[in-house]
Amino acid sequence: MQTQHKLASIGLALALSLSAASSFAADVMVGGAAMLPTKDIIDNAVNSKDHTTLVAAIKAAGLVDTLKGPGPFTVFAPTNAAFDALPAGTVDTLLKPENKDTLSGILTYHVVAGKMDAKALTQAIAAGKSKATLKTVAGGKLVATAKGGKVMVTDEKGGVAHVTIADVYQSNGVIHVVDKVLMHQ
Incomplete structure (x- = not known):
């Protein structure tokens, strides 16, 4: 009886250890930093060296408090390289105080209300016969499609x-890193 109890205790300890190890391994690395699911969108994004332009834009647009809010939000987060691909001077112009509304519109075009992880996106794409139309917080539309196991998002x-x-x-949604700044209008 004691042997069975010891074996059960060892089995439980092993299961808990494996569970703890898998939860640590579940942290996704973005821009050289672990993205912790216990932190909000802003608290994680500021640690990604690949998203410094996005963070600067969020601050300039006055959206920090919004994206620290309860959400949930789905954010298609462009990398620095995506912003660098815009025509020369675009980012500098957008970051000027007089362009705050335009910048806010562009950034909120990358945000969908609710939490749409990859599973939910692929289900929506399948239900929409190969495409899902997503309404953004800015009021625009994005179209999600999939090909070869990869998800693409097409802007207006x-x-x-x-x-x-x-x-x-x-803690307040999900981020999908994207390689292009999405535009509308």
Whole structure:
């Protein structure tokens, strides 16, 4: 009886250890930093060296408090390289105080209300017969499609962003890293 009890205790300890190890391994690395699901979108984004332009833009647009809010939000987060691909001077112009409304519109175009992880996105794409139309917080539309196991998001101007890192879970939603700044209007 004691042997069975000891074996059960060892088994439970092993199971708990494996469970704890898998929860630590579940932290996604973005821009050289672990994205902790216990932190909100802003608290994680500020640690990613690949998203310094996005964070600066969020601050300039006055959206920090919004994205620290309860959400949940789904954010398609462009990398620094995505912002660098815009025409020269675009980011500097957008960061000026007089362009705060325009910048806010662009950034909220990357945000969908609710938590749509990769599973939910692929289900929506399947239900929509190969595409899902997503309404953004800015009031625009994004179209999500999938090909070869990869999700793409098309903006209203026809630009296509590829999801390069999916399912970066946050305490107030989920981030999908994308390789293009999405535009509308």
